Amino acid sequence: MKGSVLVIGAGISGMRATAELVQEGFKVFLLEQRPTIGGTMAQLDKMYPTNECATCTLLPKMLELTSNENVTLLAFSELKEVTGADGGFKVRLEKKVRYVDPTKCNACTECFPVCPVGAVPMEFNFGRGASKAIRFWSPFPPRKALIDPEACTYIREGKCGEGTEPLCAEACEPDAIDFSQKPAEVEIEVGSIILAAGAKEERGEPLARLGHGRLDNVLTSLEYERLLSGLGPTGGVVKRDDETVPHRVAWIVTEDFDSGGRPRSPTAFMSATSEALGTLERDAGAEAIVISGGPKLEGRGYEAFWNDARERGVQFTTASAAEVTQGPDGALVVSCQGGDRDEIEADMVVLSPPLVASKSMTDLAERLGIGLDDHGLPATPDAHPLKTTRKGVYLCGIAQGSKGIRESVIDACAAAAASAARLAGVRGTEITSPSPPELLPVTADDEAKTAVMICRCGANIAGVLDIQELADYVGTLPHVARVEITPFGCDGVKIKELLGSGEYNRLLVGACSPRTHEPLFQMYTEAGGLNRYLIEIVNLRNQCTWVHAHDKEGVARKARTLMRMGAARVALQEPLTGLSIPVTQSCLVIGGTPAGIACAAELGEMGYATYLAIAEDEPGAGLDANATRLLAPHLESMRESGNVTVYPRATIGQVQGFVGNYTAEVVTEGGSNQVEVGTIVIATRDKMGRPGGEEDYEHALYLTRDDDGFFVGALGNLNPLDFNTDGVFMCGSARDDTSAAWSMVSGEAAASRAAAIISHGEMAESPVVSCVVDENCDGCAYCIEPCPAHAITLIEYMKGKEIKKTVEANEALCKGCGSCMATCPKEGIFVHHFRPDHLRAMVDALLEVA
Amino acid sequence: MNETYEPVVVTFCCNWCSYAGADAAGTAKVQYPSNVHIVRVMCSGMLHPNIVIDALSKGADGVLVCGCHPGDCHYQEGNLKAEKRGEAIGLILEDLGLEPERFRLEWVSASEGTRFARIATEMVETLRELGPNPFRS
Incomplete structure (x- = not known):
């Protein structure tokens, strides 16, 4: 038996199955046919019913996986053949040709501007937006360039611009361009296989009938998500083909108007609702109307989300038939029957089809040696929804059936459990544990020397703030020794570079929210040789540029203030080590x-x-x-x-x-x-x-x-x-x-x-727990009752001939809520990392006049 | 009243609900005045009244504390403890001769971005009407 698993498909299902398995002691080979990971979820703007940003939620998970030493990512690769049996499969894979050696490419992008072939449509954006012939396939990892052989004139005709030598190769410092690359075969052995591939929007006749591909400004739901996404071709501003901004957008839940008679999918109505809401969040004066056979609210929180959308102005109408036509002025008209509206005029129409398994499932099933059912999905003969006809091959996500993200996550965990149970005997045999990083010794007495990284976050921060001006200001703050700007700090490259020198004993990051990115940035900090509690993240995006976008002067002042507060706090922070319990x-x-x-x-x-x-x-x-x-x-x-x-x-x-x-x-x-x-x-x-x-x-x-x-x-x-x-x-x-x-x-x-x-x-238990200050605590015991974790006890001891009192905090029980700290009249107890002097330093820095 | 007066608001948000709520205001691009600055604490019940009083006596025009709605506290009742301390803070403000509106305690959940933005906006408007903190140097 092999203690490793092959996961096919690196969308949310495959990524989650992978994450679960590595935590449970298994090595994972994660196979993805696209050049980058994230699947369909990576193409979304927001998710229902939580209205969370898909990118913010997914990107940290992608980065965790791509930096995990027990995950071998096989992106832009294809399954060829599976032999062997449950517990010991032999798998043959093929790495596709990208004309760039991913082990050498450092994502510097120097090759992009020199490439003479522009206007290559981006498949990730469904043809919208343009790239060069050498490009990133999407904004997501792995960040490695690749060349589109259909577009590259050097590959097609042996010409590049005016000459015959490829300009990208000339510009590439690490010498990563390789036009002689051939498909590479890889053979691996695994104990079990999880099929997590294949989410696609159902295209074909029902969409064509409603004008997709025929009428201007008729899009699919996923195409529209790319327009809503800040990482999309229009930077998050929905635009029509003529670059104008639509004010009337209508969604049609297509499955309700085709005659298939199949059960309605759980995703199509909710996707339309989510996109309509996203449209109103951007433009409160817009008209957003969802045309369907009626609400489909099959999931916890769906109804509340739909009600919220209605309250916030999304209109919903039911119909039994719908048709889309285009007037001579280009305006679209949706003609409905059997409902309360006959004709709906729109500047843009979005067709929301069900998410289904892609056509390539047939081919994939053949190579995997599993049977399909009448719907073209993997058959599950044991009545267990995730067990295929081949023992040791499990399903999850849309490979099993149309479903949303939350349900895909549950499947993925269940498929991981099935593998982990089957391979329990060899758990831990193929994984390597990271050796604890060697950390720079830092004591409270050392003077703080702070390195600062300010993230542009694409245009999210840099589109609103003058980043260079902010960097110059931060450079004048006490303890700040160096300031650097980076396009996307979450790739970890800049932190590695800054800390690699060993010169700095604090790291201040101006970027997104610590709520989403602190664990990731802490991981990079530690990898760079600095204790993970010596970093402070200033929330320049969610709590500054995104919320004061129209107040140029105010946003700049606030950004300076927030950075000043962060710099003051980080200088006081101490290295902390968690208990191992x-x-x-x-x-x-x-x-x-x-x-x-x-x-x-x-x-x-x-x-x-x-x-x-x-x-x-x-x-x-x-x-x-x-x-x-x-x-x-x-x-x-x-x-x-x-x-x-x-x-x-x-x-x-x-x-x-x-x-x-x-x-x-x-x-x-x-x-x-x-x-x-x-x-x-x-x-x-x-x-x-x-x-x-x-x-x-x-x-x-x-x-x-x-x-x-x-x-x-x-x-x-x-x-x-x-x-x-x-x-x-x-x-x-x-x-x-x-x-x-x-x-x-x-x-x-x-x-x-x-x-x-x-x-x-x-x-490892968090070290953000209570700590008693012996010289201040007089044992008044006010802190004992408020502690919800019952972690504090009163201690009496003899000092000379006197009875002294103090308290003791149990670190394993303490949750770090700080009720004790807020109750203590003498600053005799505090929570590490949130000490009163930290909070005071931030307030003082805030009140300083910039 | 000083026409160019820009109130300075110190805001303490708990990590679990309110800070995430303020983040959600960002995600949804709900705009509010840039006078509001957030300090993240693990729980609203972690904040010692002295920190609030210090901020006001050093010249902050207002202090806003945000915690989870009752029943949602990650630590059970930290927010209710913050509420009790809020009453004590009100009494001290009276002694200092400061208007009670300079301190505000609110519940904001992780999904209430719009609510956070509304509270932040109201707080700044109130402080504009009150004028600068007399302790401002």
Whole structure:
């Protein structure tokens, strides 16, 4: 058996399956046929129902994967053949020709301006926007140039501009251009395969009938997303073909008007709603109308999102038929039947088709040796939605069926769990652990020498601020030793360059939000040899240029002030090292739902001690025939693995502890059992607490429910199973109403989430916790009661003949909320990294006159 | 009143809800006055009243503290503790002879970008009417 997995497709599904597997101790080969990763999600502007920016959410994940030493990214490559069997597949791949050696290309872009062939349409933008013949395929990683052989005159005719020598090769300093490149064959061996490929907008007759490709300014949903995107061909300003800005945009949910009679997809209506809302966010005076067969709101939060869109001015109309015509003046007219509007005039029409698996699925299935069903999707003969006809080959995302991002993420985690369970015996055999970086020794007494990086963030920051002027100002601030400007700081190149010299002991970054990018920038900082708490990120984008875009003077003043505040704070920051806390490598699963059974069985198969607390008499009791059939393999595996302890007719008593170290009381008729677990999975919406129990576990774990009784999870489309409380996850009826099959899949996915933590014997705890200042603390104990983590205790000791008092903070329990710090009358306790002097220094810097 | 007076607002936002809410205002490009400057804290309940009083006695025209809505606090009830401290801050302002409007405590969730921008705008408008902090040197 091989402890590695091949993931086919590097969209959100494949990326997530990869991320889960590496956390669980497996090496991953991530295959992508396009030259860059991110798939369809990378082409989106925003996501429903959270209205999060797709790029902001996805880019950090892309960068984490491309810098992970246990992920081998095979971009611009194709699957050729798969031989062998479950546990030991031999896979033949082919790397396509890019005419640039990616190991040499450093993305300097010096070759772009010299290339004489312009106006090459960008496939990533569906032909909109133009590039040179040598270019990046998209704004996303891997940032390596490639040459379009159809456009390059040197490849076609042996000519480049006026001469016969390629100008790009001449301009390329690292000598990366290689016109003799041939397709390269790669052979790998893997234990299992996850198929995560193929999301495409359904094109063809229904779109053509509504004018796509025939009428001007009739676009598809994804084409329109590229116009909304700040990284798109128009920089985020929606423009018609004649460069004018449309004020009346109409969406048609196309599947509602073709005669296919198929079930409606869960994505088309929501995509249209999201794009209409995005249009109004840019231009509040615009008219945005969605024409459909009626709302399709199949997902948690979808209805609220639709209501919000309506409140914010998006119009919705239902019809039974729609047709698009173009008047002589170029204006488009949508004629509707069977609804409240007969004719809708529009400057632009957006057709929203379902997202489906691409046509190349047939070819891919053949090479993979898996069967297809009547719809051209991989067949799933065992009734398990993610298991193909070939053992050891799993599905996720749109390869399984049309679905949104959140559902794709759940699939991806479940597919990862299936691989991890099957390959449990060889877990950890093919991965390498990063050696701890050698860090520059920095003490509180060393004078701060701050390096500053200001990110242009494309035009997001630099389009509003005069970056050079800001850089010049920052250069005059105390402790600032060097200031550099970078186009995109998130690629890590500039940080590496700045810190590589070893001259600077602080790093100040003016860029996007620390909320999204702090972990990434901290990773780069540490890779550059500086402790990760010696960096400060100033939010120049979300909290400055994006919100004061029309106030030229104000935005410049505020940017200077924010940088001054950041510089003052970073100079005071100290290197911090997190505690390594032991992890109990086990899990408590609460609830005998299909999700709970699947989750426990999967964890048991992975080899972890698992406790399943259920209200029923035995696992599987109370399930209908369909669910019983679906879950039969899990029930059998649960018995076989011997790792799952079932507590029937159980209630949950007191729960204490924190991620990696929970103690839970499971009460059965036989008495009370204390279980020690690293993680807890809530798999039911039913209350399982002890009737009349004083301590409710939901309260102890800080879990909350919405008005419908479902648990409220962590924010964001990419965290569908996580709670804000670390180490606790939800699945099945705990999170939504769904079929037995999808409840089961979410349980398997939760098993992956739990395994990501308990596959390691220890985990690093944040050092942002309380610290007692001995000389200031007099043991008044005001801080003890406010502490929600019960982390503070009063200590009495003898000093000479006197009884002295002080407090002690348990770092492992402390969550770093700082209630103690805000209560203390004598500055006797503070939270690292948010010390009172940090906050005061920022306020002082703010009040200084620029 | 000073025509060129630009109020300076110190804003403390909790990491989990309000800071993300302010980010969301950015993502949605909802505009608000540039007088508002945000300091990120882990929880609104982390902020010692002395920090707020110091800022006002050093000449900040206003201090805005934003936390999670009741029930949403990442640390259970840090926001409610901030609310209690807010009452104490109000009393101290009275002693200092400062208008109560110079301090404001608000709940802003991670998705309430528009709400954050509205509160920020209102705060600046209020401070424009009040005029500069008398402690401003």
